[in-house]
Amino acid sequence: MAFLTIDHLRFLYGSWQLSVDATLKENSCTAIIGPSGAGKSTLLSLIAGFETPKKGAIYIDGTNITSLPPGKRPVTMLFQDNNLFAHLSLFRNIGLGRDPGLRLSPSDHSSIRQAITEVGLTGLENRLPHAVSGGERQRTALARCLCQNRPVLLLDEPFNSLDPAARQEMLILVNQLRHDQHLTVLIVTHNPAEVAKIADSAIFMCNGNISECGDINELLENPKTPELEHYLRSPNA
Amino acid sequence: MGNGMARGIKQITLKSRVIIFSLWPGILGALSLLLLIGSTLAVLLRGSDALLLINELRNDSYIHRVAIFSIWQAVLSTVLSVGIAIPVARAFARQQDFIFRDLLLKLLGLPVVTPIIVAIFGIIAVYGQSGLVRATLEALGVSWNGNFYGLTGILVTHVFFNLPLAIRMLVPAWERIPSENWRLAGQLGMNTQQIFRWLEWPALTGSIPGVSAIIFLLCFSSFAVVLVLGGGPSATTIEVAIYQALRFQFDPAQAALLAMLQISICTIIVLILHRWIRVQPVYNIFSVSTNYRPDLISQGGRRFDLTLIYLTCSFVMLPLLAVIYYGLTGPILDVLLERTIWAATTRSIIIAIASTIIALLLSIALLTTSRELLVIHKNRGLSDLFYIIGSIVLVVSPIVVGTGLFLLLLPIGINFDAAMLVIILVNAALVLPYIIRTVGPALLDAGLRYDKLCRNLAINRWNRLRLVDWPIIRRPLSFALGLSASLSLGDLGVAALFNSAGAITLPVLVYYQLSAYRFDEAAVTALLLIFICAMLFVIIDKGLQKWHS
Numbered sequence: 001m002a003f004l005t006i007d008h009l010r011f012l013y014g015s016w017q018l019s020v021d022a023t024l025k026e027n028s029c030t031a032i033i034g035p036s037g038a039g040k041s042t043l044l045s046l047i048a049g050f051e052t053p054k055k056g057a058i059y060i061d062g063t064n065i066t067s068l069p070p071g072k073r074p075v076t077m078l079f080q081d082n083n084l085f086a087h088l089s090l091f092r093n094i095g096l097g098r099d100p101g102l103r104l105s106p107s108d109h110s111s112i113r114q115a116i117t118e119v120g121l122t123g124l125e126n127r128l129p130h131a132v133s134g135g136e137r138q139r140t141a142l143a144r145c146l147c148q149n150r151p152v153l154l155l156d157e158p159f160n161s162l163d164p165a166a167r168q169e170m171l172i173l174v175n176q177l178r179h180d181q182h183l184t185v186l187i188v189t190h191n192p193a194e195v196a197k198i199a200d201s202a203i204f205m206c207n208g209n210i211s212e213c214g215d216i217n218e219l220l221e222n223p224k225t226p227e228l229e230h231y232l233r234s235p236n237a
Numbered sequence: 238m239g240n241g242m243a244r245g246i247k248q249i250t251l252k253s254r255v256i257i258f259s260l261w262p263g264i265l266g267a268l269s270l271l272l273l274i275g276s277t278l279a280v281l282l283r284g285s286d287a288l289l290l291i292n293e294l295r296n297d298s299y300i301h302r303v304a305i306f307s308i309w310q311a312v313l314s315t316v317l318s319v320g321i322a323i324p325v326a327r328a329f330a331r332q333q334d335f336i337f338r339d340l341l342l343k344l345l346g347l348p349v350v351t352p353i354i355v356a357i358f359g360i361i362a363v364y365g366q367s368g369l370v371r372a373t374l375e376a377l378g379v380s381w382n383g384n385f386y387g388l389t390g391i392l393v394t395h396v397f398f399n400l401p402l403a404i405r406m407l408v409p410a411w412e413r414i415p416s417e418n419w420r421l422a423g424q425l426g427m428n429t430q431q432i433f434r435w436l437e438w439p440a441l442t443g444s445i446p447g448v449s450a451i452i453f454l455l456c457f458s459s460f461a462v463v464l465v466l467g468g469g470p471s472a473t474t475i476e477v478a479i480y481q482a483l484r485f486q487f488d489p490a491q492a493a494l495l496a497m498l499q500i501s502i503c504t505i506i507v508l509i510l511h512r513w514i515r516v517q518p519v520y521n522i523f524s525v526s527t528n529y530r531p532d533l534i535s536q537g538g539r540r541f542d543l544t545l546i547y548l549t550c551s552f553v554m555l556p557l558l559a560v561i562y563y564g565l566t567g568p569i570l571d572v573l574l575e576r577t578i579w580a581a582t583t584r585s586i587i588i589a590i591a592s593t594i595i596a597l598l599l600s601i602a603l604l605t606t607s608r609e610l611l612v613i614h615k616n617r618g619l620s621d622l623f624y625i626i627g628s629i630v631l632v633v634s635p636i637v638v639g640t641g642l643f644l645l646l647l648p649i650g651i652n653f654d655a656a657m658l659v660i661i662l663v664n665a666a667l668v669l670p671y672i673i674r675t676v677g678p679a680l681l682d683a684g685l686r687y688d689k690l691c692r693n694l695a696i697n698r699w700n701r702l703r704l705v706d707w708p709i710i711r712r713p714l715s716f717a718l719g720l721s722a723s724l725s726l727g728d729l730g731v732a733a734l735f736n737s738a739g740a741i742t743l744p745v746l747v748y749y750q751l752s753a754y755r756f757d758e759a760a761v762t763a764l765l766l767i768f769i770c771a772m773l774f775v776i777i778d779k780g781l782q783k784w785h786s
Binding site for chain 2: 049071077080096097100148
């Protein structure tokens with residue numbers, strides 16, 4: 001049963017056009033791969049509400065969310081950098097996920113503590129972002145996403161700046177949270193082989209279109225289009 | 238061992254010689270400046286007994302009043318300028334798709350290049366006792382009997398100059414907020430107040446202290462504004478009191494005493510505020526890097542922003558338009574046919590060009606040496622010292638330096654040539670911090686990026702300046718030199734002190750015409766002054782920008 005439906009979505013940026021039609025299952029993890037400029041991040045921005053489509057609609061659990069502002073969508077997103085406010089402690093950064101005015105109730109406090117435990121940040125919550133490692137910063141951002149209680153998690157190359165071991169650790173954490181919290185995850189990556197360990201399916205984008213989609217392992221092992229074949233052979237992938 | 242030690246000492250000596258030789262431009266520049274300031278201080282110290290100074294500070298109610306007013310008007314001017322600038326800068330930052338945004342931001346740069354005396358003329362014409370605003374209010378049945386001269390006039394004029402400066406310095410704070418933070422705010426459903434609290438205010442707190450410190454110092458050592466619009470016993474700053482002591486009471490001892498007081502207070506202020514008066518990184522306020530803001534949906538908010546922008550621009554532009562209007566409708570031919578005006582114009586242009594050339598040579602000498610100390614010798618302390626020496630007029634203001642030189646030359650008589658030389662030297666010192674602060678970051682950037690490459694390819698001195706540094710510093714340097722020339726041309730500080738030697742400049746002429754209530758003539762002279770300032774700025778700025786290596 002489709003949980004996230006992207007229905008004939010069109011987006012124009014000058015003469016460049018993005019045109020996407022796709023459905024994703026609930027609690028799935030989908031990798032979005034493709035060369036630079038293919039429209040991967042734009043697609044996530046459209047789903048999150050940071051960009052407005054020219055045509056088409058986005059449905060989550062049957063509800064049309066196309067006209068909703070980002071804060072009202074059942075979606076949360078993690079960026080590559082600057083996921084945290086540098087002047088706020090990790091605890092307060094996470095707390096923003098509960099209330100953007102940081103007026104936190106006792107139940108908010110317990111939700112935040114639970115999220116901190118789940119992402120393994122216990123003991124670090126009073127530190128400022130610059131006083132923790134890159135991986136811990138991304139864990140904090142992930143904890144905030146958990147506090148928002150939104151069913152769709154969008155990840156825009158969030159672990160690129162981490163070393164391979166930390167990247168691996170974060171992917172395992174995302175997968176665990178996906179199962180525990182019943183999240184539907186979309187992850188943009190330039191490293192499909194790494195993400196294949198947690199993703200069920202993949203979408204290959206090229207020139208603003210979905211060129212291929214399906215089971216991730218199938219896609220990586222038997223590319224049907226020359227574009228995907230070329231992409232998988234490139235040193236970036 | 239003895240031989241090794243001797244060889245070591247020889248190497249150290251040789252190394253020191255090489256270092257000193259490579260640093261000579263900056264050392265020479267710094268020594269020249271220190272000689273100028275040092276001789277001033279020596280004369281002032283000789284003229285003012287330390288015990289007398291302490292005694293006068295304790296007992297003289299006039300000095301108390303003057304010192305308190307100097308600080309009070311500077312505090313009020315700073316609070317008003319920065320307080321109004323925050324919502325206006327926010328409006329400019331929010332309305333990035335507003336069609337006139339860049340044009341209006343550029344127009345807000347005009348007060349910086351407008352000679353103070355010209356702006357004062359325009360401000361009196363619009364906001365003064367019988368100005369346009371009061372006439373309009375009276376026509377609408379609103380009457381105001383307050384006196385424009387005194388604190389009100391000083392504050393209005395200081396806000397006229399410093400509000401645009403604060404806006405232009407604060408707008409880049411929004412550029413420093415990462416685009417992901419805006420998206421995050423949208424995702425978290427933050428409203429306008431929450432966005433201000435969590436995103437904008439933290440970004441602003443990095444800029445507000447520096448902006449406030451600079452504006453406070455500018456207002457504290459403001460001379461021409463207080464001379465024309467204040468000056469009475471209840472509205473006199475230390476700088477104006479120095480001028481009055483020398484020009485009207487001819488009391489050199491009192492002038493020296495007040496000058497020492499000015500230096501002492503400025504030193505204390507700079508020591509307190511120095512951590513905020515840093516060289517700012519270069520940001521382009523006209524760039525649009527954030528294309529998503531979650532709080533732009535409301536039409537009411539947009540109307541509020543645009544109203545703020547239009548009101549601010551009207552406040553700044555009306556006096557300038559008044560200068561143009563009254564100048565064009567004044568007795569143009571009568572004024573232009575006077576010989577004095579052309580003599581004053583020639584004198585002003587000579588002063589502007591000569592002081593800009595001296596400031597250019599000094600700034601390049603200080604900056605290249607400061608850069609070499611930081612990039613090659615990794616000595617930040619010494620490197621900063623050259624910056625500080627270049628900005629010494631922040632502590633020892635031009636009027637104070639002028640007073641020292643006035644007292645120094647007094648025994649041998651101040652003739653025309655000596656007066657011109659002093660005006661040129663003091664103006665060069667006056668504009669030096671502007672050039673250093675504008676060109677310094679770019680020159681340092683060129684050093685940090687290309688120093689190893691230059692050394693690897695043996696690109697030295699002249700070739701390095703021509704091929705590597707010049708393309709990078711060309712834009713900021715041409716802007717800074719254009720600005721310096723027009724500031725020197727429009728300066729009514731030290732020129733007013735030395736005018737009795739016959740060295741009357743255009744700003745002094747406008748001041749005399751205004752003091753003699755010859756407003757029609759003052760309007761034409763002011764227009765001529767603003768025209769020459771603009772021409773000089775454009776010729777230097779555009780001319781140098783086109784000059785490729």
